[in-house]
Amino acid sequence: MALVHSSIHKLGSIITRVNVRCFSTPVIKQQVKKVDEKNIKKSVFLSQSKDIYTNLALEDWLYKNFDFTNHHVLMLWKNDPCVVIGRHQNPWLEANIPELSHITDNGVKLARRNSGGGTVYHDPGNLNMTFFTAKEQYNRKYNLEVISRSIFREYGLKVEINPREDLVIREFKQVSGTAAKIGRPSAYHHCTLLVNANKVDLSQALHKQDVNIKTNATQSVKSKIMNLCEENPHINVDKLGTAVGWEFMRTTAITLQDGGMELANQQWGFHKVNPTEQWYPGISEIRDQLQGWEWCYGKTPKFTVSRSFAVPDRLTCSGPEDLKITLTVESGLIADVSLYVPPGLSSSGFAGEANVITHLKGQRFEEEVFNNLELSLGGLVNDRDKFVTECLKQVVTSV
Template sequence: MALVQFTITKVQPLFTRMTMRHFSTPTKTKAANTNNIRKSVFISQSNDVFTNLALEDWLYRNYDFTNHHIMMLWRNDPCVVIGRHQNPWVEANVADLNHITEKGVQLARRNSGGGTVYHDQGNLNVTFFTARDQYNRKHNLELIARAIFREYGIKIDIAPREDLVVRNAKVSGTAAKLGQPNAYHHCTLLVEVDKVDLNQALHKHEDGIKTNATKSVKSKVLNLCEANPKITVDGLLSAIGWEYMRTPANSFKDGGKLLASQQNGFQMINPTEQWFPGIADIRDTLQDWEWCYGKTPKFSVTKSFAVPTRFLNSFDSITENLKVTMNVEQGRISDVTLYVPPGLSSTGFSGEAKVITSLKGHKFTEDAINSLEWSLSGSEYGLVDDRDKFVTECVRQVMTSV
């Protein structure tokens, strides 16, 4: 069936176009009669991940969804989006993100939980906003699956973990935020994503890292265009929006053109301060290092290094490696511990040594390396001269390998 084409036009700022009751501080209300719920499709004009996440958060905080559900459709420039409780150094190739594409790859932490996803212009991101008591993730996924099958004939299954799957490969990532009185469920659909960039951006460095942060489950992924070359992001946007408009809330009874004509239609949304007062502050918070990296649950990194033979006398025999352990809290180095193997120290010291260095308190980034002024020369552990340089280089490698 051919899609009904809705006219999509820019509209004036929402505060002047709608009554203020839509944007009053949400309060817990009685469940609405779903027959009275109207729907809107908001299409963000921004491709900036922080702006779009800020728009999500603004609507979640300020909108009354009791009788008005919203589907937000949005696309981002290349970025890695991690869950609220994840470790970016475990989930992404943090050290190389700036070099993966011509303009680099942003890293963002969203407000919802779940795992890490990669976005570029080949993804379509979909957010379903409802009141908490009307939240239904499986319904949303089934709606997307129906839209894709109706327009492109691709059969999509819903996996037990509530991912959309084609030929045993994931074509979506999904997460949600449940509050009171509002909730949202968002997912990203892989349409024609650059999988080379995706794999490079999500290349993980888990060796030696101990963390209690939520870890993503690695899965085989597939672009929808691999199942049907005719599918495009713009076409999918129209198909999902039309499916959303033609169905009642939490029902799949097909209301067709008649029901769609009774909805609020497609609206191009400009996520700026003029339209959404306060959104700039939300965006600034989401882009800040303290949110993206500083919110990381504490973790430690341990690396092991073979001792160069030049440090050994002919009668020395070192069978163990030098080990460096860094503890990181709130994205900053809190402690550095060395395990010195027997035979390396000129004083005969061996074992664990707590080292107070200029690294303590620094952000766990390559910038800290530029501030590396510490030296173990003359310390009680006897690591001097070239041995001092060897240990320092080991510490550098701990930081640059994650």
Template sequence: MALVQQSFRMSAFIAHFSRACSTPVEKDIKKSVFVSQSKDIYTNLALEDWLYRNFDFTNHHVLMLWQNEPCVVIGRHQNPWLEANVSELNNISEKGVKLARRNSGGGTVYHDLGNLNMTFFTGREQYNRKYNLEIVTRALFREYGLKLEISSRQDLTLRNCKVSGTAAKLGRPSAYHHCTLLVNCNKVNLSQALQKLDAGIQTNATKSIKSKIINLCEENPKLDVSSLYRVVGWEYLRTQALSVKDGGLELATKQKGFQMINPIEQWFPGIDALTDTFQGWEWRYGRTPKFTITRSFTVPDNLLNTDVPDDSRVTMVVENGKISDVNLFFPPGLAANGFSGNVNVVTSPIGHKFSEEALDYLEWSVGTLISVKDKFVTDCVRQVMQSV
């Protein structure tokens, strides 16, 4: 089925796609496939959120298909410094890798143009994650003969490797389940973007579970993202709304078909403000749950009056993405050897964003120091910030 581009005034658009009743009957539920024309992660997250906020999907289910330029997408309750290689993202790929926080839970995923992203919108009562995954598995088997499995965690797997990441948002009256399908993703960039060393972070934030992954094209080189728009969308339209039963061409032709969606303000009033929110620092970093970082540093022999080696320790507390406290432990040998205890200088980053802004203030403070011991401890604080 060809992708047909249609334009709507928003009043007509909402009226056309928002009719609902309190107790839907399967035969009365219509389906649409929305194809986003944007490749920007913040715009697509805004479109997803706009639809979730403004549509009633009770009698009209929607599958939104979308792609993004390279980006790392963390869950609503995650820590970006724990999940992504934040300090190196701009150096990965020709245009760098953006960091985004979505409005749903779950773990961290990497997107590029080798992924197909799918958002299944329904009314809250019709939400069914397994139904959605069954559609994807049926589509890939029907077109390519690929036999994907649905794991106990409701991820799609191939040869015991993950080929999808998944998350959901359940509200009233609407809900959505979204997942990303690894088709021809750049796994080198993925690894670099998500590669993290243990930085000593303690937090209650949701932590991702690492899994072995595989691209679908490794199993079938003929498979690409552009063809999957048609393959998955067509399978969605030909499947009954509430049960995984194939209605074939007869059912598909009764649906509302494919719609090319342009996520701009003229189509979706208020979407620009949503996009600004998703790409803003406060949402991406400021929403991070409170965490602490503790690191120990060996004091150089020339700063001690003792033959017994000892360590200094720095504990930094970060709330709402900003440094709220810095606790220092000075070993007796360092303190007894004339350390000035100039905590005000060392804690100058307090109240500033973690970590570029705080590093700037720290670098400025270092320039006012004279004591070698003061500079050593200050350098320890700098290393704590640079370690994540």
């Protein structure tokens, strides 16, 4: 591998193409032993993809196939607009699902990552970083300190680490999101820095109406956010990526000592990596799984969603009362439908809780399930049938 000996800001001018055999052939993992940090080398990988599913697949491929005992890796990557939820989250609770395809010209993708934590928004104005180490060498605060030092060294901007281990400016405006996966023998910590992200698109993608969802899924904590360019307009993603990469290589692997450019030039440098099947056999299968509905939506923990609808006067003769609907969703599929039907809405006089719409069970929790739905409910006919059907559809489209 070619070493990089000069500090140049533009990523394109400092990157050498990584040797395929060296980095894309699976490495047999060995039992992790205590390692002298002087024997640990570092590399910075720069993904040439901007597709969220491809980058998550590359991350997973490296995690499963590399031995990081004596080789720590920082992967830098950017994505086209997307919402990325944690492994144990509910996408209908975290993202504005009905509007994602309309927010940008090419829409906003939704992805579920393998790590836990909360939801983040990515676009080309974010710098994404994944720090790979052996499990015994995992240290999230170490990684955040490297990032913080690089921003201060390059721009004189003080970014602090708060008690929740997020990067913040002036103790309250968050500029990062962070999560991790710790396994055996490898671990990784990834985070995203808001550099010049489109905050309008971010707000629309994550905006949620007030809906009554009950779930045990991990829920994101809302925070005040800001872009780093709001503090220093000279900051951009590529230049910051270069700064973080050099800071990573000049810092000792475990003890956070600054070894300067002398240490940095002993490392294995910056490398473009091409996340394709040719370079990483099996990565296409991983990507297909990460993009699939069964992973993005079907892995959602069980939840219930309830809504009430005022019945129009023309459909009832018993005075104002609401139609109440509760849907139970398991693995992204409708498991149960419960309706409370006001007495005046049913020509047969039926009222009360009823699990009646059995043909909805097992269907995906999505608007398309109602496109050709013919609803038969007790004595309801004509406009009343249509009203109930529309209410059911609104339960799905409102979350």
